[in-house]
Amino acid sequence: MKLDFSPVECCDSVEIHESLLKIVDEKMPPEDELYDLAELFKIFGDSTRIRILFVLFEAEVCVCDLARALNMTQSAISHQLRILKQSQLVKSRREGKSVFYSLADDHVRTIISQGLEHVEE
């Protein structure tokens, strides 16, 4: 990440450059928020997790059923559920031997359906 603010600007427009820095300063969310945001979208960036979420949109489901419904191993699903839970997109509840997972809040639904709209057009 080498940077050279030499007196001779590239794009030869110092003004645009200045106003750009102003934009970055004023409108760009703080570093940690950007990081969290990217981290959130990263969660949605895997089709296994998306499929899990689509199931949870409709019902509270235990790990074993989730695995069979999505045709994947229990371990793979469990690992992904852990990631979803750590990101607080999903919550769990134990009932006997089983653990039932459900959506943590309805925000997820909105984000995913916005994404779907973009993809479907």
Place this chain on the structure above:
Amino acid sequence: MKLDFSPVECCDSVEIHESLLKIVDEKMPPEDELYDLAELFKIFGDSTRIRILFVLFEAEVCVCDLARALNMTQSAISHQLRILKQSQLVKSRREGKSVFYSLADDHVRTIISQGLEHVEE
């Protein structure tokens, strides 16, 4: 991905299992759509690309200014812009030696701000 639909069901509730498969069949978007959706969110799952998009929310900018504003190499930015363009989140326009990038549509804004809401709470 070995799966064993033995007669003895785990979670011992065949009914829930059946209704789950119904959900998956009826409510789950088709395979390729899920893939595209994950692919879309993957794009947002990197803070460099998010920062680029935040700048483009405010202005049409050339690669060189983008690189300086975000304090990154021209090459790194160019690579990411290519990804953003391939996903049709961003469009470009040549003006002399420079290439100016801008948002392809306002859908992006909505998706990102939904994400921000979730992160900020």
Place this chain on the structure above:
DNA sequence: TGAACATATGAACGATTGTTCATATGATGA
């Protein structure tokens, strides 16, 4: 308590990702 079942988790693996470096392409103006 011990067998059986449901879930969680650590290590290991191949696959994918983002950046860097070097260089190619494209445009301008002398």
Place this chain on the structure above:
DNA sequence: TCATCATATGAACAATCGTTCATATGTTCA
């Protein structure tokens, strides 16, 4: 045409990711 500036891109690298396998933890019931 040549030098220069702006951008694009291919190869290489370390880092991260998702799955599998083996196994640990937790719960129930006999």
